[in-house]
Amino acid sequence: MAAIADDNEPDLTQPTLPPRVARCMDSLAVALAVKLRGTDRAALADFLQRRGAVQRARKRTRSLRAVERLRAVELLGALGIAECRPDLELRLRDRNADVRRAGVRALGRSGGPESAAALLALLDATTRQLPVHGVTLALTRCGPAAVPALTSALADGGPRARRAAAQVLGWLGATTAVEPLCTVLDDASLAVQVEAIAALGRIGVPAAASPIRARLETCHPAEVRIAAAVALGRLDDATSVPALAAALHDEHEVARSAAAALAQLGATGRQALTAAAALAVEAREVLAGPAMAGLAGSDDLDAVQESTS
Amino acid sequence: MRDLLSKALLGFNWVVMGYAVVVAATQLLLMAAASVHIGRTLRRDVDSRMDDVFAHPGTPGVSVLVPAFNEERTIVESVRSVLALRYPELEVIVVDDGSTDATFAVLEEAFGLVEVPRAIPSVIPVRGAVLSVHRPRDGGPLVVIRKENAKRCADALNVALNAARSPLVCMVDADSVIEPAALLHVVRPFVEHPDSVVAAGGVIRPSNGLRLRRGSVESVSAPPGLLTLAQAVEYLRAFLFGRVGWTWLNGVLIISGAFAVFRRDLVLKVGGMQADSLGQDAELVAALHAALRRERADYRMVIVPQPVCWTEVPSSWKDLGGQRRRWAQGLVQVLWRYRSAFGRPRYGRFGLLILPYHLLFELLGPVVEVLGLPMVAAAWALGLLDSRFALLTFGLSVGFGVLLSLVAVFLDEVTFHRYERWRDLGLLMLAALVESTCLRWIHSWWRVRGLFDAVDPRVKEWGTMSRVGFRTGIHPEPVPDGSRPEPVPSLQG
Numbered sequence: 001m002a003a004i005a006d007d008n009e010p011d012l013t014q015p016t017l018p019p020r021v022a023r024c025m026d027s028l029a030v031a032l033a034v035k036l037r038g039t040d041r042a043a044l045a046d047f048l049q050r051r052g053a054v055q056r057a058r059k060r061t062r063s064l065r066a067v068e069r070l071r072a073v074e075l076l077g078a079l080g081i082a083e084c085r086p087d088l089e090l091r092l093r094d095r096n097a098d099v100r101r102a103g104v105r106a107l108g109r110s111g112g113p114e115s116a117a118a119l120l121a122l123l124d125a126t127t128r129q130l131p132v133h134g135v136t137l138a139l140t141r142c143g144p145a146a147v148p149a150l151t152s153a154l155a156d157g158g159p160r161a162r163r164a165a166a167q168v169l170g171w172l173g174a175t176t177a178v179e180p181l182c183t184v185l186d187d188a189s190l191a192v193q194v195e196a197i198a199a200l201g202r203i204g205v206p207a208a209a210s211p212i213r214a215r216l217e218t219c220h221p222a223e224v225r226i227a228a229a230v231a232l233g234r235l236d237d238a239t240s241v242p243a244l245a246a247a248l249h250d251e252h253e254v255a256r257s258a259a260a261a262l263a264q265l266g267a268t269g270r271q272a273l274t275a276a277a278a279l280a281v282e283a284r285e286v287l288a289g290p291a292m293a294g295l296a297g298s299d300d301l302d303a304v305q306e307s308t309s
Numbered sequence: 310m311r312d313l314l315s316k317a318l319l320g321f322n323w324v325v326m327g328y329a330v331v332v333a334a335t336q337l338l339l340m341a342a343a344s345v346h347i348g349r350t351l352r353r354d355v356d357s358r359m360d361d362v363f364a365h366p367g368t369p370g371v372s373v374l375v376p377a378f379n380e381e382r383t384i385v386e387s388v389r390s391v392l393a394l395r396y397p398e399l400e401v402i403v404v405d406d407g408s409t410d411a412t413f414a415v416l417e418e419a420f421g422l423v424e425v426p427r428a429i430p431s432v433i434p435v436r437g438a439v440l441s442v443h444r445p446r447d448g449g450p451l452v453v454i455r456k457e458n459a460k461r462c463a464d465a466l467n468v469a470l471n472a473a474r475s476p477l478v479c480m481v482d483a484d485s486v487i488e489p490a491a492l493l494h495v496v497r498p499f500v501e502h503p504d505s506v507v508a509a510g511g512v513i514r515p516s517n518g519l520r521l522r523r524g525s526v527e528s529v530s531a532p533p534g535l536l537t538l539a540q541a542v543e544y545l546r547a548f549l550f551g552r553v554g555w556t557w558l559n560g561v562l563i564i565s566g567a568f569a570v571f572r573r574d575l576v577l578k579v580g581g582m583q584a585d586s587l588g589q590d591a592e593l594v595a596a597l598h599a600a601l602r603r604e605r606a607d608y609r610m611v612i613v614p615q616p617v618c619w620t621e622v623p624s625s626w627k628d629l630g631g632q633r634r635r636w637a638q639g640l641v642q643v644l645w646r647y648r649s650a651f652g653r654p655r656y657g658r659f660g661l662l663i664l665p666y667h668l669l670f671e672l673l674g675p676v677v678e679v680l681g682l683p684m685v686a687a688a689w690a691l692g693l694l695d696s697r698f699a700l701l702t703f704g705l706s707v708g709f710g711v712l713l714s715l716v717a718v719f720l721d722e723v724t725f726h727r728y729e730r731w732r733d734l735g736l737l738m739l740a741a742l743v744e745s746t747c748l749r750w751i752h753s754w755w756r757v758r759g760l761f762d763a764v765d766p767r768v769k770e771w772g773t774m775s776r777v778g779f780r781t782g783i784h785p786e787p788v789p790d791g792s793r794p795e796p797v798p799s800l801q802g
Contacts, residue, residue: 034360067352101501105361133500137365171366252430256474281428288425 026053026075033078034109045079054081061087066096073099077106085110089118093128101134108138116146120165124158132164139168147174154180159189166192170199178205185211194227201231209237216243216258218250225254233261238268245272248280259286311691318688325681326702332670333709339554340713344720346557347549347614351724359493362500363397369499370398371492371570372473376465377483378406378458383621384483385419386521391481392451393525396492401451402472403483406465407437407458421446422453433467433581435459442472463582463589470581473573480590482567484621486516486526491617495570498611507597508571508610510564511617512548514727515541519619526619531733536629538740539748540622546717552612560663561610562598562643566590568618575600588639595643598659599650616725630755637672637759644668675753676760682750710745717741 026048033044048054053075060072073091076084088110091103107115119135122128139146146168153165154177162184169177177199184196197215200208212235215228229247232240244265247258259282262269276283362368373391377384384403391401405413416422427442437459445451456468466480477499481487488494491511498506517532532541555561569590579596586592594610601608623629644667650660651668688694718737721727728734 131501132503133365133367134361136367137361140366167367252428256428281426284426285428 022053022056025051026057026071029053030071030075030078033075033080041080045081048075048079049081054079054084058084058087061091066094066099069094069096069099070102073102073106077102077109080110082110082112085112085115089115092118092122092130095128097128097131100128101131104130104134104138108134108141112142113145113149116142116149117152120149120153120157120161123160123164129160132160136164136168136171139164140171144172144174147172147177150174151177151180154184159192162187162192163189163195166195166199170195170202173203175203175205178203178208182208182211185215190221190223194223197224197227197231201227201234204234204236206235206237209235209240213240213243216247222251222254225250226257229254229257229261233257233264236265238265241265241268241272244269245276248272248276248283252282255280255282256285259283262286315691315693318684318691318693321684322688325677325684328677329702329706332674335666335670336550336709336713340550340716342557343550343554343614346553347720347724350614359490359497362493362497363395365397365500368397368496369477370400370475371396371477371479371496372400372402372469372475372573373479373481373492374466374469374473375401375403375481375483376406376462376469377403377408377412378462378465379408379410379412380483381408381411381415384412385415387481387483387485387487388416388420388451390486390521390525392449393489394487394492395489396496398475399450399492400473400475402469403451403453404465404469405453405455406462407456413453413455416453417443420449420451420453422451427452427454427472429454429468429472432471432577435467435471436461436464436584437468439468459584461584463584463586466589467581467584470573470576476573477570478573478576479568479570480566481618482620484516485567486519486521486619487568488615488617488619489525490615491568492570494613494615494617495568498609498613499570499572502609505607505609506611507575507601507608508561508564508569508594509613510552510561510569510611511613511615512545512553513565513567513618513620514544514616515622516619517622517624529727529729529733531728531736532622534624535740535743536626537622537624538736539744540629542714542718542737542741542744544622545721546714548612549614549717549720550713553614556610556612558658558662559609560658560666561612562594562663562667563591564594564610564612565618565620567620571597586639586642587635588643591639591643592646595647595659598663599647599656602650602656602659614724616727630758633752633755634759634762637675637756638763640667640672641760641763644672672760675756678750678753679757707746710749711742714741714745 029044029048033041036044045054057072057075060068061076063069063072069091073088076088085107088103088106091099092107094100094103104119107119116139119130119138122130123132123135139150150165150169150172151174153161154169157165166181166184169181181196181200181203184192187193187196193215197212200212209232212228212231215224216232218225220228225247229244232244241262244258244262248255248262250258259273259280262273262283263286270287273283273287277287373394375388375391380387388401388403392399403416405416422443423446424441425444429439429442435456437457440455440457443453443455452472454468454472456465459465470478477496479492479495495509495511498509515532515537517534517537518530519526520528520530532538552561552563566589571593575597576593579593579600582589583592583596597608597610623632644664647659647664650656651664653660685694685699688699715738718734718741722734728737
């Protein structure tokens with residue numbers, strides 16, 4: 001940044017730099033830009049635009065060499081220039097998987113609602129699919145601007161898009177998405193059901209507790225029951241205590257999640273855990289956890305052993 | 310009679326010659342594939358990809374499983390290096406497999422362990438009963454399980470697999486030191502290809518010669534002694550060319566147990582580790598191949614070229630010989646167990662390429678090498694040996710081995726640059742020369758003996774290996790007087 005600001009430095013904005021120096025500058029710019037936000041990033045983008053680096057990068061997104069395209073996409077994504085978004089969206093269909101991945105990352109850094117829709121639409125493409133992990137991170141980075149596209153993908157998208165949309169809505173804590181998420185609790189895809197339950201738990205609106213409680217019943221698959229137990233713990237709804245206490249006698253993974261959830265539900269949850277401790281080792285384990293934390297630094301842990309044995 | 314013998318010798322020599330050409334061609338192919346793969350990976354690698362794995366709220370958690378039997382010299386530094394891993398969601402499960410030394414005591418003292426109740430489901434049957442579970446007094450992701458010894462490392466791993474709670478499990482040897490970014494490197498293929506990647510590993514290097522500070526690598530120098538130096542070169546060649554090359558062919562059979570990451574659900578599905586196997590890492594990978602091929606699944610197993618782990622290699626001839634014999638025995642067990650998959654199209658690459666390659670070149674290669682020497686002597690005695698031709702063939706064979714080793718050392722230096730002094734590189738190059746000219750025949754001899762051990766019902770034990778321990782920047786040397794420590798029984802391959 002000093003080089004940009006200092007008038008006495010050599011004029012790096014001249015586009016006549018030797019190619020090796022220019023390449024070096026670009027890679028430094030990427031490394032710097034991903035760490036910058038706001039006006040600093042805008043200043044760097046402006047500097048590189050004046051140097052012609054942005055124009056060259058836009059041109060290089062159509063290079064024959066995959067490495068060139070990838071580096072250009074990384075640079076444009078790091079700078080977050082809105083007018084470059086069409087170039088980046090075009091790379092989402094690139095023939096090279098690494099370039100597609102870079103395109104997803106770049107749109108996550110520079111994208112808005114339009115980018116969110118483009119990313120979700122291509123998740124279920126039959127060829128040249130986008131990586132789900134990258135897309136969900138990119139959508140999370142898009143922030144609340146992506147919520148309308150995500151909500152619409154819940155209703156109209158393919159299974160991968162619906163799953164990603166449910167996941168990201170939960171991470172974003174989108175309270176406006178509670179109703180659409182409740183509608184996919186009976187989705188044809190088990191993965192979508194699980195992610196919708198988890199998302200409702202993360203959003204934390206108690207109104208969602210009742211449909212989630214219903215998923216704790218043993219007629220549902222274990223993955224759904226586990227997700228339901230975890231979500232009920234997050235919802236902090238005391239009316240869920242009996243259902244979670246009953247789940248302590250379910251299979252191990254469900255019982256463990258139910259025990260952890262009960263520990264989050266205050267005094268009534270802990271009472272239920274203590275009552276079940278004689279029969280459920282999962283309850284004893286969870287009871288020992290906070291007790292240990294409370295005694296951290298103390299030598300006397302006998303009390304904990306006694307109370308949990 | 311002499312005429313018949315001459316013809317048989319000549320025939321054998323031509324077979325050996327053809328075999329050597331095929332081996333060389335295969336190794337060249339793997340070297341080319343690995344070089345292209347490494348170059349492409351590193352050119353397209355950007356730091357933000359690694360940051361994305363770390364920053365993503367959905368990155369899968371990893372349970373690191375550390376089986377330990379009489380590892381008092383190395384266990385604390387190893388666990389520290391695991392706890393220092395850069396990864397968002399980590400659980401570390403150490404299983405003290407009935408150690409008779411102070412393994413548990415040093416852990417208890419170093420991490421302030423207290424006994425806790427813990428539910429461990431019996432998804433995989435185990436032989437040695439769990440005695441107690443311990444966690445650090447002040448919290449943290451460490452869990453130490455004490456169990457009865459069942460004379461099998463696999464049993465300890467199965468207990469850890471039952472106790473693990475993350476979707477991915479990472480198996481680590483208790484005498485290993487892990488690079489801080491190792492998990493990010495190895496988990497990245499899982500998050501980028503969640504539907505297909507089922508197992509992954511990285512490049513392992515000898516830890517002999519490392520200096521540690523609180524579980525992290527402080528300085529790297531060439532291992533002391535010719536034997537460990539030669540193994541350093543051998544590891545570089547095997548991992549950078551062999552296994553990374555096999556990744557390109559999607560035909561990985563061995564992911565070193567020193568550091569390997571698997572999808573936990575699949576490991577449980579194939580019944581965990583085979584308790585009676587001497588090559589348990591290859592056994593697990595083969596079981597996954599077989600199960601996934603039967604389901605016609607589209608899957609990948611990956612070795613990333615980045616160095617991820619440092620592990621102690623044998624520093625005595627006796628230990629090294631024992632290790633190589635066990636490896637050969639383990640390979641025989643794997644090939645025998647999956648003999649029904651040989652040549653069957655239903656098993657795809659596993660039955661048509663991976664198993665036949667390991668039978669023809671990994672298992673029978675040492676036999677051909679060992680038999681070759683007496684045959685040359687016999688040909689010389691019968692006056693059938695064209696000395697110039699024999700010398701040329703020998704020179705080409707040795708020269709090719711030296712070339713492969715030197716290219717591996719060079720490739721490692723230009724890509725990862727871990728050795729700090731020119732002297733270390735010089736020593737490695739010297740070791741490459743010695744390894745290809747002399748040690749290679751000794752290794753072959755041990756492996757042939759391993760084949761005999763495999764068919765001998767009396768030899769089915771893990772054997773012993775002397776542990777030297779790590780040099781650390783904060784503690785005195787583990788063996789200050791330079792004397793060799795007493796050998797301790799080890800379950801680690």
